[in-house]
Amino acid sequence: MEVLAGLAYGFGIALQPMNLLWCLLGCVLGTLVGIMPGLGPAAAIxxxxxxxxxxxxxxxxxxxxGIYYGAKYGGSTTSILLNIPGEASSVASCIDGYQMAKRGRAGAALGIAAIASFVAGTFGVVLxxxxxxxxxxxxxxFSSPEYFALLSLGLALVVLFAGESPIKAALAMLLGLWFTxxxxxxxxxxxxxxFGQTALLNGIDFMIVAIGVFAVAEVLGSVQARTDAQLLSVPRGIRNLLPNWEELKACxxxxxxxxxxxxxxxxxxxxGSSISSFIAYAFEKLFSKHPERFGQGAPEGLAAPEAANNADTSGALVxxxxxxxPGGGTTAILLSALVxxxxxxxxxxxxDSPNVFWGLVASMYIGNLMLLLLNLPLVPLFAQALRIPAYVLFPMILGISVVGVFGVAQSIFHVGLLAGFGLLGYAMARLGFPGAPLILGFVLGDGMERALRQSLxxxxxxxGILVSRPIAAGLLVAAVLVLIMPLVGRFNRWRLRGIAENG
Amino acid sequence: MKRRGFLVGAAALTVLSGVGPAEAQYTPSRPIDLVVHSGPGAGPDAFGRALIAAIEAEKISPVRIQINHKIGGGGATAASYIIEKKGDTNTIGLFTSAWIANPLVQADMKATVKEMTPVVRLVIEPAVFAVRADSPYKSMQEIVDAAKKDPTKIKQSGGSPLARDAIVRHVLMSNTGARWAFVSFPTGSERIAALLGGHVDMMIIEPSEAGELIRGGQMRALAQVSDKRLSTFPNTPTLREAGFNVPNVPQARGFVAPPDTPREVIAFYEQLFEKLVKSPTWQKYLTDNQFEDAFLKSEETGKFFDQYSDLMRGILTGAGIRVVR
Structure with missing residues (x-):
């Protein structure tokens, strides 16, 4: 009851005309910030x-x-259309989102992203x-041993990103672990x-690796394949620009x-939110009846990470x-604003300040609704962007990538690194190495090493500290199960074949 | 550039007060670049923005001041940038203690404050030793005694081995002969979460971070890492008062200018910051954030750099960390 009274009080504040206006302004700015790679919500706030x-x-x-959670809505746009993650948390959305766009379902993908963001965003605020x-x-x-176990589980899930060759996936992951x-x-x-480079002392920003391995590598690959004037096909008619019933049901x-x-x-x-979206994606694939469709443009492979990175914003506010x-960079800045x-x-x-607490919580219900109404009508508009011919689109993607990286690092050295990662991604694609495990290793490796050393x-x-604590032990067992599951499947097929041959 | 600044400065003579007649005048003619080593929102950036806001509110700068982020290398990128800017009188860098301590250990950090021109020291950040509210330890002495009895018992959460909390631990351990574990976390909130979750026993925390957790009944302060008691913690003894005869390790912030910046330019900045320090806006900011006012002019700031490096070098060597310069 106390909660309901608080929430009612909060809505009384959030529905005041000025506060509605601020909420709308925040959501619009957030969407724009999300769309632009390199300008993150932290910097914008x-x-x-x-x-x-x-x-x-x-x-x-x-x-x-509003900027903070609005950015999560916008972040998927460039992931889906251009394979450029707008935010670190939208990297997992590139995997199936971009494939959907390639199959002519760009509008559907954008629609699913908006709907998933809305559902999960609202769910998160309710919690x-x-x-x-x-x-x-x-x-x-949760402390270091639990984080180590959680991240081990995340890394074990890499087998699900493996594609055809687990060995190649493991090698790509090791590369990611090294870079991190x-x-x-x-x-x-x-x-x-x-190697004596001052610019490398702070490590490599995650965005540089992700944009290089995904976006730049994609452009290089397409140029080599002499893709025709138009990169992606966009079906005519507004109907084909929205997700259909089957796609929604799959999600x-x-x-x-x-x-x-x-x-x-x-x-x-x-x-951190990049971790939650990866884990949600992997869970989705793990429990799917059609894991083979993942990476080929499965709508649920887009909906899961998009939902996760939006629910994550409410979680991080707890x-x-x-x-x-604060659980991350953006919440740290929100906190300093409060101070x-x-x-x-x-x-x-x-x-002490119930007006701020409940006003904010209530405004997030309103904000999520605003973002849905704001983003859905934009879908056909953004989808049209793909009609741009390749000789305009490719330089544009490279331009956005370079500007994005320069925005993050503010140094030309890092633009050079971007080129390096682009070439690496291209070489990996040519040789049949998947890119996602590299990114996963890069994202999880840093925290995992830290958690292990903190535990020690x-x-x-x-x-012993890793197995003597119940939560940590449980998560480690889950990680081992995930790792041996494909082996069990293989053993089972081999056994069935044995039975069939003998019988 | 310098000559033009001299002329404009002469015109602005009446605006600036308290200038000795022997000193030539300098006033910048274009916006001042304030270099910070963190990204937007992080500590140094937030400090720089608050400082600019105070200067603008008090209208004490003839030109605009803007933040220039030179992110990376734990301050190394920003420090090298200041060295590169030799001859530029419109660029100053916001230094923190990391600018002095990190190059002592990292060979790759070639830019040291020794080569730059000191401008002012502005503040010292005090800190307190804190435990969970329900911790059995009621004083620093009890923790140290427990650690002496069993070196595996007590754990402290903190930052990098060069950070102030790690340094204070070394100083205390060598002073008392006790030993306890130090667990490194990259962010303050992870250090606090480890303490509140009962995964470690104590931490050294900035009073602005600790204040609300103490008021909310989650934490207790055992001792202060400062020369005198803070007004917000009147009942908590300093380390010395608690019976530990250890040197204070100050965490300082202030400004440096590029190498060989002329005396009259430094004088301009000294006066600018002296006015700021005296202003009510700035004093309120210091109180709100529990910074200690520690204003020093250029010459004394230079001496502070030397003293601080010597102190750190001694402590780091004693702690078995390899010092390269």
């Missing part, structure tokens, strides 16, 4: 913070949060409303694999899976609003 100081804190946080304090306590029971270890090592404060479970996975992983301060602990307004984020925020620092070097 930081740039707008000085302007928002003169605003009332409730309106201000409503607008800034945020109902269970924020207990789930924050659950998140605190470049830079200053947190534990020894020493540089690794930097049912993906929406549930993505919503729950995204929220739970989002709550953990120390995971520790921020209940404990003052600069003179509010005190922490366990007392809900009591905690236990004084005793590996």
């Amino acid at each position: 930081a740039m707008l913070m000085p302007i928002s100081f003169n605003m009332d804190p409730t309106g201000g946080i409503i607008m800034l949060a 945020l409303t109902l269970v924020a304090p207990p789930i924050a306590r659950f998140a605190l029971s 270890s470049i830079g200053i090592d947190l534990f020894s404060a020493q540089a690794r694999f930097t 049912r479970f993906a929406l549930v899976n993505g919503s729950i996975t995204g929220f739970l992983v989002g709550v953990l301060p120390g995971a 520790p921020m609003l209940t404990l003052g602990l 600069l307004w003179g509010l005190k984020p922490g366990p007392m925020l809900m009591q 620092q905690m236990s004084g070097g005793d590996l």
Whole structure:
């Protein structure tokens, strides 16, 4: 009842005309920020913070949060249309989203992304409303050994991205693990694999690897294949630009899976939204009746990660609003905005400033609805963009990629790195190495190494800490199961063949 | 550039007060670039933006000041950029203690504050030792005693081995003979989560981060890492008051200019920041964020760099970390 009263109070605030306007402004800006690779929500919010100081804190946080979750809606657009992830959290959306676009279902893919974002975004806010304090306590029971086990499970799921050759997938993953270890090592404060380059001391930004291996490599491959004037076919008629019933039906479970996975992983301060979308994608494939369709343009392979990265935003707000602990870069900036307004984020925020807390939560219901209404009509418009002929489109993709990387790193050295990763991605594609395991290794490897070494620092070097804690042990068992599952399948086929031959 | 600045500066003579007659005047004629080593939103960037906002609110700069991000290398990219900007009087860099400490250990970091021109030191960030609210330890001495009895018992969450929390641990361990584990986490919120979840026993935390968690009944402060007690923690002893005779390891922020910046240019910046430091807007910012006002002019800032490097070099060597310069 307390929750309902709070929510009603919140809607009273969020529905005030000025706050509605701030919410809309935030959502529009967020969508734009999401579409542009290289301009992330963190940077956009930081740039707008000085302007928002003169605003009332409730309106201000409503607008800034709108940018945060709005960016997740926009992020899928370039993933689907151009194979360029607009945000780190949309990388998993490239895999099946772009394949759908290639098959002439770009409009359907954009529509599914918008719908999945809406469903999961709303689901996440409902959970945020109902269970924020207990789930924050659950998140605190996770520490390094649990993170190590969770990330091991994530890495084990790489077998699902393997494609035809598990060996090639494993090699690609190892490459990703190596790249992620470049830079200053947190534990020894020493540089690794930097070859005397100051620019490498901070490691390589994830966006550079993802844009290089996906977008640049794709353009190089298409140019070599002498793709005709038009890269992707766009069917005529508005009807064909929207998802059809079969496609929506295929996404049912993906929406549930993505919503729950995204929220739970989002709550953990120390995971991150790229991880939740990858894990949701892998779960979807793991439990699918048609795993072979993944990577070929399966709608559920797009819906799961898109749902996950939106549910994740509400999840990440849980520790921020209940404990003052931001789970990632963007929530950290939202938190500093609250501080600069003179509010005190922490366990007392809900009591001290109920207008901000409940106003924000209620505005997120409204914002998600606004984003759906904003994004769906844009679908046909964006889909038309693919009618651009290749001799315009390819330079455009390369241009966006270069600008995006320069925006992230602000150095020409990193643009050079982008070219390097583009060539690497191209070579890998030519030799039949899948790109996704490399990205997965890159995303998960860093946190996994850290979690392992933290666990050992905690236990004084005793590996037993990884199996003596129940959550960690459970997750590790799940990881082992995932790893041996394909072997069981193979053994089973071999056994059946044996029976058939003998019988 | 310099000559033109001199002429404009002469015109602005009446605007600036408190200038000795012997010093030539300098006023910048184009916007000042304020170089920070973090991305938008992170610590140094947030500090720089708050500083610019205060300068604008108090109208004490003749030109606009803008943030220039030189991200990477734990400050190395920004530091090399400042060195490259030799001869440019419109660029200053926001230094943190990492600019002084990291090059001591990392051979790849070739740009040191020693080559730059010190401008001012602005603030020192104090810190407190904190435990979970329900922790059995009521004082620093109890924790140290427990650690002495069993070196595997106590764990501290913190940052990199060069960060202030790790350094203070080394100082305390060599002073008391106790040993305890140090678990590195890249972000502050992960360090706090590890403490609140009961996975570690203590941490060193900035008072602005700890304040709300203490008020919300999640954390307790045992001791302060500062020279004198903070107004917000009147009942918590400093380390020295708690009976630990250890040097204070200050975490400082301030500004440096490119190498060989002329004296009159430095004088301009000194005056700009001196006015800022005296302004109510800035004082309020310091109170809100619990920074210690630690204003030093150019010469003293240079001396501070030397003292701090020597202190760090001694501590790091004692802790068995390889020092390269």
